[in-house]
Amino acid sequence: MPTTHSMPVRRSRTSPVAAKRILVYVQNKPxxxxxxVKVPFLVELAGANPGARIELLSPVPDAALLKSLGLVHACTSFGNNHLRTLAHALAHFKRYDLAICMRPASQITTLYAHLSGKRTMGFLVPGGLPFRDTVAYDKSVYIAISYLKLLFRRESDDALRARVVPAFSRVFGDTASPDAGTNAVCLFPGAGQPFKRWPAPGFAGLVAGLGPAYRYHVIVGPDERSLAETIRENASVPCELHVGEDLRRIFALARAARLCIGNDCGPGHIGLMAGVPNLKLFPPGQDPAQWFFPRAGNMLIEGGRGGIGSIPVDRVLSAARAMLEGR
Incomplete structure (x- = not known):
């Protein structure tokens, strides 16, 4: 079973004086x-600046999720309307103690940050204005760790990696679901794009191969019920379906699991940060270094030229058995 984590509050090494009002510019990915993957950064940002009011400004309204999780006090979205964003920056000229730019490739956003903040922090953007605290964006490491480097530039990747699971536990709860059953295995067969989905027959064959010794939880988004039902109908072993579950419920299920197996998808990221072994399946050429959490006990299988569907069931089954048996 997963262990319980505490969440120490540590000040940022780049922020010796805590800010009282912070604005964070985030990416345009919905x-x-x-x-x-922004959760650990926002948890640590709040811990480094006790009592601060943290606001987000995002091109996508979906970022309001981070407010609903209690990570920020406000979230504003102007879409990709740069005139409105510029007007906001001018109207709040130097009103924020700290303006942070989490966008590693947006020159215009570096300007917004400089207009908004008395102090600035962000990634080095070619052609953009340099920040007071500037960090090189590293595409070779898990993206959540890249974000944490904005706050803890002197810490090693291993030290930053150790912050991720406790941060998620603080937001989503640290208790494993009591009704997940013993020998639980969580499956995450969905994905936002078809080329990221290992085929449903693969998951069905995996469940059939592992057999009835485990209790299977098939976790998908609200529009993926038919995918989950296809797996259940063809697995020849009972599977429990979880369609569009609350994120905290997904985290609790994953915390109770002996193994999480799945694609590069939103719910799968919750499983990836639950502190249990994960087996992730990726299509070729999709930057697994940035989107796979290389924590001890996790394993990545990447598809070949034939795409993610070229990953054979036997290979996934063999890896899953080894992980479940602790080999």
Missing amino acids: FLGALL
Whole structure:
């Protein structure tokens, strides 16, 4: 079973004096996974600046999820309307103690940050204005760790990696679901794009191969019920379906699991940060270094030229058995 984590509050090494009002500019990616990888950064940002009012400004309204999770006090979205964003920056000229730019490739957003904040922080953007605290964006590491480097530039990747699971536990709860059953295995067969989905027959064959010794939870988004039902109908072993579950419920199920198996998808990111072993399936050429959490006990299988569907069931089954048996 997963262990219980405490969440120490540590000040940022780049922020010796806590800010009272902070504005964070975030990316224009609406995907659930792209929002969830910001959770550890926002948890640590709040811990480094006790009592601060933290506000988000995002091109996508989906970023409001981070407010609903209690991570920020306000979230504003102007879409990709740069005139409105510029007007906001001018109207709030130097009103924020700290303006942070989490966008690693937007020159115009570096300007907004400089207009908004007395102090600035962000990634090095070619052609953009440099920040007071500037960090090089590293595409070779898990993206949640890249974000944490904005706050903890002197810490090693291993030290930053150790912050991720406790941060998620603080937001989503640290209790494993008591009704998940013993020997629980969570499956995440969905994805926002078809080329990221390992075929449903693969998951069905995996469940059939592992057999009835485990209790299977098939976790998908609200529009993926038919996918989950296809797996259940063809698995020849009972499966429990979870369609469009609350994120905290998904985290509790994953915390109770002996193994999480799935694609690069939003719910799968919750499983990836639950502190249990994960087996992730990726299509080729999709930056697994940025989107796979290389924590001890996790494993990645990447598809070949034939795409994610080229990953054979036997290979996934063999890896899953080894992970479940602790080999």
